[in-house]
Amino acid sequence: MAQTFSLSLKVSRFDPDTKKSWIQTYTVEAGEVLRLVDVLRMINENQDSTLTWPSSCEHGMCGSCAMRVNGKPVLACELLVGDAVEYFKTHIFSIKPLTIAPVLRDLVVDLETAYERIRVIKPYIIQAAAVHPEGDEYRIPPEILQIYESATRCINCFCCAQACISRPARFLGPNAMLSGIVRLMDHREMAKDERMDIVYGDRGVTRCHTSRACSHVCPKEIDVAHFLALAKESQLILSKGKMPE
């Protein structure tokens, strides 16, 4: 049978009606294979029906349930109780919402505000290349795709933006950069100048301080800092729409 732990969860609460904030402590008995989302649901079901927390797919593909656990931004759906106890070496957990967007209630933040930074980077092909002569799909050699494929796995959970030491007002954020950098490398995107204006603009990669916190916290294990470094090395500027050698 799975081992059970007595956990103490100190959860940041916020009531939008009274504008009151407080820390509430919940004590729960939780099996090691439960995830943090399961524990929050347990509290919600058995102790406090007002506790509000974000989640959707609950297996690390949508990125809705990012929150800070003992200071570290994580996906609540991916954090197993047993792993959390081992990793943080404690049974006491501070559970706080992200700070990259205003809190709506308790652990739910207004991701619409956070996504404004993604909209700036234009998460689509601005101007598509001419269609392949045979009229079907573009040809992208696998060795080219492989250069940026891991960056396409980003789910915009904003864990990296949370961990980033640059201020959001100044920097669009590591995840927004990934999206722009992918399209700089993507042969199908023709609007390279417009892309570079954003990626190398005022709120672009030059605001990155190379702390590598983004790579450290990414739940998808993308080496975000690697892509920021690539962009900063100016290879992309020099290649002007071509792939770096």
Next chain:
Amino acid sequence: MGKQLYIDSVVKCDVLIIGAGGAGLRVAVEICEKRPDTKVIALTKLLSPQKSHTSTAQGGAAAVDPNDPSDKVIYHMFDTWKGSDCSGDQNVIYKVCHSAWDQIVWLERHGMHFSRTEAGRIPKRVYGGHTLNFGKGGKAARTCYEADRTGKGIMDTVWGEAIKHNVRFMNMAVAAELLFDNGRCAGALVFQEREGKFVGILAKSTVIATGGKMQMYLMNTNCRQNTGDGLTLVLEAGLPVMDLEAVQFHPTGLVGLGFLAAEAIRGYGGILRNKENQAFMAQYAPVAKDLAPRDFVSRCIMAEIREGRGLVHPDYNLPFVWLDLRHLPEYIHSQKLPEVESLMRKFLHVEPRTDLCPVAPVAHYQMGGIATDEFGRVQGQQLSPVAGLFACGEVAAASLHGFNRLGTNSLVELITMGQVVGQSVLTYLKDAEDHDKMPPDAGKIVFSQFSDYLNAKGNGDYSSIRNKLRSVMMENVGIFRTENTLTQAIESLREFKEEARKIPAPGTSLAMNQRLLEIWELNHLIDISAIIATGALHRKESRGAHFREDYPERRDEFNHHSLVTMPEFDNMTIGKRPIDMSIFDAAEENYEHFDFIERKY
């Protein structure tokens, strides 16, 4: 007397899309590409449209590449027909299979990051039930994919395009009631969770694309928000739903967790094994083996478990069998199945390259849904289209899948039918007039529901009802069904509905009141469950994913769709819709394969 509920404001648009997942946004983009000045509003229940459940689909989308000399569209049509256990509609099967490749190319040109062959082209792999030459030519490799995150690729692409075309998103908003004006759909009354306000959206046309609805099953692959809201919307408007009893159980959910280990694993040669390490599928399906369709494999796994050849997981205390990936080449693990490997590692502490993976069948997909015609127009009780109302994606049943869906046919449905429904909306918009004002009775249904929840004085326990519901549906209305289990389930559902009336919503605030919406959702789950169970009780036969132990054979007298209306709980009428046989009726080459054929693998 409780809080007075009212409509805070009214917004007008050309098209209202309810549900901003893959299907909804494919519709939106089709409209905006062809008619750029169209004012489109897309609602999502979630924090952002990008969070939609489409993004969790792993395997791929089936499409016959015209450059492939061995494959033909008619083979895909046949596989879909046979897979549906002869209950998909042939007009829809024809349309979807013929446009599939064009829609794959559309996605690729709009920037989707498909995996690539050595020649730089979109690769294809094999999936269950997809064959060459009417099942006689071996497996067909026609599943186009982006590693094991194809749904995410589609979601990101249509979401990006929707942003590019200035679709207006309303996040954290649910459609609570459809509006009608002289029989035409005039939009919806929308509840904004963040603001706690009701907004009337008057739209010339409305598209329901709310996706899946399987949260009533204890073990399911669906996201937290998949609670059948879209089905309830049309039911409350007196419109029918179709084939809800056709619930697909995916054979390989991760034990205790529910989410999937993609069918692609078995496509690459992954093998199901029982407690004795036997590759048991060969006994049940000598030809297709582990790649038989999902309904079939799920029943075989359950048979193994029932006969004592399953195992019990020590952490979850749940039965399972093994999925063996250990013999797959290194590049398959790292390049084709990276998301699955990461799930196994993080959630089960299993290394698929060296360990066996514990899996069990889980509720995954509902073949049935809102009854539409082949153009995605929602049908009224007499099967004529309701003006201005459309449905697309998993919430809709046109029906491509009949009583069992082949793997990869859902993603292909949402991109092909998304385009079709977009075209239908464009046609409709040509002559559609504005709706000037809110119908006088707008809010009648939802205001009374919300008032009841806010004013409920009982001791109804939300979580206990929800948990009981999920257990009853899993045990009694699951993979194996009998008259006895279904009758019991229907009785329990009536009790749950009564108890649910006594659940008080905490506080009085409407803004960010999570439990208030959860009660609303729970009511939808109970309503939809009642239709699933009743439909299953009336269908005294076994067809596709609907398996009755007391009637284990398919029966000709049930060669029709089940059509159910339920304007209020338990007030059901059950009718029929004929299965479209247009390919068979056309009597052209190979038509004989599209008769009510025997289904063996």
